[in-house]
């Protein structure tokens with residue numbers, strides 16, 4: 001079965017092999033050497049001053065960001081399940097979130113954020129997704145973060161980059177905490193998260209002594225600067241991440257990002273060629289997200305007959321979205337086959353007659 005969901009993404013063989021090596025104890029010079037290498041590489045990759053690993057999925061890092069950077073009130077951007085999660089976490093900690101809600105296809109507007117900040121001086125932290133994975137939507141995070149900081153230099157800007165880091169290069173200059181997780185663009189099993197930090201965020205963590213216990217970033221920072229972790233590290237996944245960077249650096253970052261763009265352009269052209277409606281108004285590069293009234297039937301058919309497991313939607317869009325992964329080292333052939341399968345399925349359900357346009361246009365655009 002071809003796993004084409006936009007997370008978890010499939011681990012390619014070279015990553016599975018790296019993680020199948022002999023187990024290493026985390027309190028050893030051997031592991032510390034790997035940890036140091038991966039930590040420095042991820043720091044550069046994210047454009048952050050510091051990076052802290054956590055043994056959890058991305059939501060653990062989201063929770064930790066909230067407990068550290070929001071003392072009074074949170075401003076949350078909800079254009080899908082992950083934005084909604086920011087609000088839920090803020091509520092769980094009594095931070096009375098001011099939530100700006102958008103349709104799952106609609107990017108957040110800079111002036112809405114500016115107005116919220118102007119009218120609510122008690123807000124001290126902004127929480128947003130770079131890519132809201134629910135609909136495959138790209139928020140204009142760089143511009144929002146810049147405008148928010150221009151209004152309020154003391155504000156903390158926290159961005160969930162779980163389906164954006166490793167998908168595209170973007171400006172992190174106005175982001176204080178940038179969150180990543182192992183099971184999306186890094187193509188690793190779930191269970192490792194990291195937070196990239198600005199200088200300002202580091203100073204804040206050091207001066208406050210952090211927050212909480214397991215997810216205390218001050219405790220972790222102290223340890224991780226010495227290339228160890230406060231608690232048992234997710235050793236196997238960190239070894240996998242080391243292998244990810246070795247592969248990435250073998251081919252080069254530029255060509256890795258260029259390939260992601262190229263697959264997305266070809267996939268988008270192919271979908272348009274078969275009359276499919278691209279769902280988000282500002283599509284992220286991490287996936288191909290399609291709205292179809294019979295998306296559920298299409299997904300069922302491609303899974304059973306073409307052995308392609310694509311993602312669906314959630315909540316109101318449960319039966320009307322198809323989401324196909326474009327993160328990591330996914331092959332153009334895998335996307336071409338998935339879109340071809342979608343086209344056949346559309347024929348099978350009587351939506352559109354099959355003429356091979358998806359595969360043809362994908363290939364033509366990809367090799368243009």
Ligand SMILES: *Cc1c(COP(=O)(O)O)cnc(C)c1O
Pocket residue numbers: 007057058059060082129131132133160162163181184190
């Ligand atoms: C996958 C994902 C997460 C993390 O969810 P977990 O269930 O904790 O792994 C957070 N934000 C976004 C945008 C995601 O795509």
